[in-house]
Amino acid sequence: MAIPDETSANGTLRATGEETVRWGLRAWLMLIVVCGAFSLDALDNIMVGIATPQIKAEFDMSTSAAQWVVSAYVLGFGGFLLLGGRMSDLLGRRRVFLVGLVVLIVGSLAGGTATDGIVVVIGRLVMGVGAALTAPSALSIVVGNFPEGPQRNRALGIYTACGAVGYSIGVVVGGSLTQVSWRWTFILSVPVALAALIGALILVPKDAPHDGSKRHYDAAGAVTVTAAMLLLVYTIVRAPETGWLSGAALGGFAAAALLLAAFAVIETRSPQPLLRLGLLRNPSLVGASLIAAAILGTYMSYQFVGSLYLQSYRGWSPLEMAFAFLPVGLMILTFAPRAGQWLGRLGIRLMIFGGMLAYAVAFALFLRVGADSSYWYVVLPSMVLIGVGFPFAFTAANVQATAGVAESEQGLAAGILQTGYQVGAAVVLAVVTVRMGDDGTGSARARELTGYHQGTWVILVIAALSALAVVAAAAYGRLRRRDAGPVAASGEASAVAPGGTPAAAEESPAGTHVS
Numbered sequence: 001m002a003i004p005d006e007t008s009a010n011g012t013l014r015a016t017g018e019e020t021v022r023w024g025l026r027a028w029l030m031l032i033v034v035c036g037a038f039s040l041d042a043l044d045n046i047m048v049g050i051a052t053p054q055i056k057a058e059f060d061m062s063t064s065a066a067q068w069v070v071s072a073y074v075l076g077f078g079g080f081l082l083l084g085g086r087m088s089d090l091l092g093r094r095r096v097f098l099v100g101l102v103v104l105i106v107g108s109l110a111g112g113t114a115t116d117g118i119v120v121v122i123g124r125l126v127m128g129v130g131a132a133l134t135a136p137s138a139l140s141i142v143v144g145n146f147p148e149g150p151q152r153n154r155a156l157g158i159y160t161a162c163g164a165v166g167y168s169i170g171v172v173v174g175g176s177l178t179q180v181s182w183r184w185t186f187i188l189s190v191p192v193a194l195a196a197l198i199g200a201l202i203l204v205p206k207d208a209p210h211d212g213s214k215r216h217y218d219a220a221g222a223v224t225v226t227a228a229m230l231l232l233v234y235t236i237v238r239a240p241e242t243g244w245l246s247g248a249a250l251g252g253f254a255a256a257a258l259l260l261a262a263f264a265v266i267e268t269r270s271p272q273p274l275l276r277l278g279l280l281r282n283p284s285l286v287g288a289s290l291i292a293a294a295i296l297g298t299y300m301s302y303q304f305v306g307s308l309y310l311q312s313y314r315g316w317s318p319l320e321m322a323f324a325f326l327p328v329g330l331m332i333l334t335f336a337p338r339a340g341q342w343l344g345r346l347g348i349r350l351m352i353f354g355g356m357l358a359y360a361v362a363f364a365l366f367l368r369v370g371a372d373s374s375y376w377y378v379v380l381p382s383m384v385l386i387g388v389g390f391p392f393a394f395t396a397a398n399v400q401a402t403a404g405v406a407e408s409e410q411g412l413a414a415g416i417l418q419t420g421y422q423v424g425a426a427v428v429l430a431v432v433t434v435r436m437g438d439d440g441t442g443s444a445r446a447r448e449l450t451g452y453h454q455g456t457w458v459i460l461v462i463a464a465l466s467a468l469a470v471v472a473a474a475a476y477g478r479l480r481r482r483d484a485g486p487v488a489a490s491g492e493a494s495a496v497a498p499g500g501t502p503a504a505a506e507e508s509p510a511g512t513h514v515s
Contacts, residue, residue, distance in 0.1 A: 046170025076128020085415020092207030100133025112186030157340020175322025293424020331387020355393025
């Protein structure tokens, strides 16, 4: 049963039908399976990075080679996301989800049993490709099986909570497993992905049968956009090492731009394009993707800076550092399950603004770190605020990106959103790394501490600008409605929530709805 929503003048979604939504056991189990896969994607994105020093030491890898243990996953994930999203629309979200889990298992086994560093890197690349297939198809499964409104907000709140928990406890899990062996950071994914695979075969509704019409697969578009994203992510990851203005970096960015331009031309001429370019004119989707870049880019950069400060500068063990980050996960576990309910009361813009403001305050507090700063009074407050801000902004961005998007393009919208997360993580971390560079003045420890401060300033500015952008968008929306007059403004408010999200009063997408 779909529950219609209305949108108030301030962007708050309010239910006009039943307020208590009860799901059956099968619906809950399906959601658990999909959420488990999404949480695994997030865990894999984080925890192997904690084990990189041990991998580097065992295989005697250089520093530049070891960084590809982390970067190869980002490369596979970010490079194939758009293709993975569109495949879930064309081939079926359930089918692509299952294939992605199989690919993830293969990559995890390859990395966990590797006898050479290059095999570890290849395993991570394959794991990233698997995540690029499961992430958009998983979100599409949730959106397609819960009607727009309170039910979908609740489901997406739970879904994003699991992803947020995965990102937050990745450091804890990675540090704990590394104490035993770095190989467990790979092997852990195998039983989890296998359980999700079996659960999806049983619980996720089968894809609707093809209507018999001729399918056109945009092979040229798929090749060009995947090559462009791979090259873009590769260039961003390499830029701190080669130099942002080096020939390699400028050539890589130029080639990626040319491939994207070719992709745009191909899509305008294709009868069934891989990406309908009009979708990029959807302000809700584009805005959510930009916010996604800021959310994950600043968070992963904070983990990077914080991990180096605690391990390299303060001499903490991986396990001690893992428990230092535990409050982030505990806060997310506390707040994320309720984020869907708060979204209906506060509205999308206020949720994103609150999340990014909490981020900005957290990073400002972390600037106080020094040579012997107290964890309890200096580091812990920033951890707590990040744990509060992450579920607010993360949940709202996911709801905004998919609301009002046609059923046939939900997978692609999810792919665009996830691309924002991954490219944002790569770009922000690359900029932070550059700012943390050694300026050659002062003692080694003084320079190291200055680098942590410089890197933190970058993510503080990004978080603050993101929060201000939400305020500016709200002010612009009010000015447009005032200039348009009361009649036009009333009509606009009924179609679009002030957060830029189409109101849930629109017809719910077709699909298997859970009541």
